[in-house]
Amino acid sequence: MNCNHQISLCRLLGANISYKPLSAVFNILLLSVGAAVILTILHLNSLIDSRFSRDLQGIDLVVSGKGSPLQMILANVFHLDSPTGNIPISEARELEKNPLIKLSIPLAYGDNYNGHRIVGTTPDYITHYKGKIFQGRIFSSPMEVVIGGDVAQKFHLKIGEEIVGAHGLVNSDDRHTDQPYIVVGIIESNGSVLDRLVLTPVESVWHVHEHPDEDDSEETAYKQTHPEEELTALLISYKSPLAAAQLPRLVNNSGSMQAASPAFEVARLTKLMGTGQDILSAFGYLLLAFSGLSLFIALYNAVQDREYDIALMRVMGLSKSKIFGLILSETLFLGVVGAVIGVFLSQLFIRLTAGWIYVEKGLVLSAPLPGILEIYVVSAILLISLVAGLIPALMARQTDIVKTLARM
Amino acid sequence: MIEIKDMEAGYNTIPKVRIKNLVVEKGTSCLIRGESGSGKTTLLNAISGLIKPIKGQIQINQTDLSTIRDEKLDQWRGEKIGFVFQTLHLVKPLTVMENILLGAYAAGKPQSKEWAEHLLEETGLKDFGNKRAHGISQGQAQRVAIARALMNKPALILADEPTSSLDNKSTEQVVTLLTSLSKEYGSTLIVTSHDNRITASFDQLLELGVIA
Structure with a gap:
């Protein structure tokens, strides 16, 4: 990422992320797979439910x-x-x-x-x-x-x-x-x-x-x-x-x-299927929670690794709030990229699953375009990223310049 | 011009350095020499506003540091002071040119690429602008740090043991650069060192002793 030849928040962000690319890729992967699993399960659940209720309409x-x-x-x-x-x-x-x-x-x-x-x-x-x-x-x-x-x-x-x-x-x-x-x-x-x-x-x-x-x-x-x-x-x-x-x-x-009674039997079927869906959803939520933790650890370590850089920038005049913003921007950037890839992956998973259901059962499930569900999941990911980045950002903000430089 | 009167500075109210009276005129250089623990770095921290003196007054270009509010101090330091440290501290993922421009960015000043290129030329690093900071030698890195310290045309350059990890040739280059460029751009230069090799290059010498 090279926004232009000048130094900017964007350039510092790119430099920080590209310095340890594997860690960034791992965190993005965790976030995106978590988001994709949750979105796929929720969408397929709703598609199958609406498909069932459409076919059940008026049959008592x-x-x-x-x-x-x-x-x-x-x-x-x-x-x-x-x-x-x-x-x-x-x-x-x-x-x-x-x-x-x-x-x-x-x-x-x-x-x-x-x-x-x-x-x-x-x-x-x-x-x-x-x-x-x-x-x-x-x-x-x-x-x-x-x-x-x-x-x-x-x-x-x-x-x-x-x-x-x-x-x-x-x-x-x-x-x-x-x-x-x-x-x-x-x-x-x-x-x-x-x-x-x-x-x-x-x-x-x-x-x-x-x-x-x-x-x-x-x-x-x-x-x-x-x-x-x-x-x-x-x-x-x-x-x-x-x-x-x-x-x-x-x-x-x-x-x-x-x-x-179709209503009774479908409720029973949904309950049976629900157990599997619950397990998969729990897996998705667990992945998201884990990705939040991983993001926190990565940023915590990154702030410790970069404490000299942070102290140096502070001594050169960069304010505490800008340092805080820099670390939060980093976590938010990873969150946004993870969420976008997650939405993209979920659309792919839904289409693949719908295609498989059509081939196996002849049941047409039209894959939905990203909507309100995606807004909720993306917001949740951004919130997780923000929470994960908060303590490292506060740590960076509170860097003791004198003590850090004395250790150089 | 730097004026320090009856100042004591240290940590947790324990003084590490005591200065009765020190005046360093604009555009001149001063070497602060002393053994380890004599409070050389503490003095630089006090001059740059990173720590508050326990007592006394520090004035830089007629501005009493104690009158600058904390929230303005970062910006003031970025604009008025250029730093060169003992350990070559460049931001590794950035290029040499970006490390120089970082001085202006951190201080919230315009990033003049022409000026940065001029500084690269002055420090003999004309062809190193696009090199990654982690790919250059120690001597070159210290010259980058000098160029960065001059990026904002600061009133004051503070260099803390800038030659302690350099060989004779690099030491001579770095000291010559620091003294000549600060003079050329009208910056006051204060260097701390216990390195006897560099004493002759400065206009003024201040010896510090360990406070008992």
Whole structure:
């Protein structure tokens, strides 16, 4: 750092820092990694929370085949897990008649298009997530599909194009080539679960599995054991708060259905994930505290190393307040550089993690730009730097010129 | 001009040096000689205002040091006094030129690069301006310290044992530089030393003894 050829606070700062560059780099590294870990955890936490609450909006109850309630929510609301089982259409229809239900959205699935679930449902599903058809129209008859924005973009799908589903929920070679779907609409991406789904009438799913290939023993067996048309799940909105007390019990007492409350299960999931997040956050805070301590030790040693320089500058006329300011500027400079690198690193970490989540789970998390959270963390780092530099700066200010020069 | 009358200076009210009467005229030089413990450095500290005399008066260019408020003393010292120390004290991460300019910066005065270059030339360090301070010899470093002491064209130059760690050749160079340049720029020069090699170079000599 050479601000210009003249001596200035900036030049003295640069000279001091460049005299022991490794110590400066180490302290900057500690501060920046601490800031980056904290920012990454807080941002990812908030992104996942907002993503979950967006996908949960207005769904009070999920009804599906008996199994783990958390799995039911992950499978049928977020489409991140395998379904627990199917429910007979007759039982589902009977339940939908209940006067406590405001809205019931059926879901039926079992196939995928290049890893994206083909979900049989009604137009209510799209309306519920405020999906907007920006090309084409909504499906109106079996084997017509409306594509989520991310799927359309990823596979460059256009209206009128035919797509072929594959059996199962992950990409496989077991394709229904004889029963292609036709793309009739594309939904604008809105950050909801719709973005990564292929939607079609429920009847399409039944239709595809109605005519198993003669050599497809798995599907033949499925048809033999599931003689009735089935749904995978029902997403239910309550008409009144009273439903929360009555409906789950009613469903759980029925033959093959089970109810799960998304709010409860997500709270449980968040609590489970929270332990890991807490550990990582604690690690970040520990790093910041440690970096404050390290900064203090480095400055303390630096002031002791430079006590002759300080005494010399004092004897040449530099005031106590300027010496104090010089040491504080040094710690603040390290703090600012550490904080800026920390923010940059956190943006990198968030994007890398979001990319990994997208590849692994197909979940799109849009990385946020630096905002209020960064202001808090940067302020905290500056405060830590200031506190760490305060005692060394006071020591430098109080340097006894006569005693120090006498030791020369 | 420096005038010291009936002054005692020391630490914790214990006098280490006692001066009945000392006058050093403007532009002249004075060597203060004495054995170790005779209070040479204490006297320089008192003259520069780094310690307050236990009693008596010190006047520099008609200004009584005791009338300068503490908060103004740093600035006054920076403007009026140039220092050269026994141990060559340069700020190591800075270049030779920057060490000279530091004298002006610390005193809050304009940093004239032309003047600093002139001083480098006068001290025979013309080609050393961009060298790091830790990369030069002891003799060269002491010459840099002299150039720095002259940077603010001070009324007074105080040099504390400036030749004690130098060989004969460097000692001669440093003393010649100090006396000739202070005379050239009208600065009063006070040098403390126990070095007999340099006695003849000064206008005035003050012998100090250890206070019993």
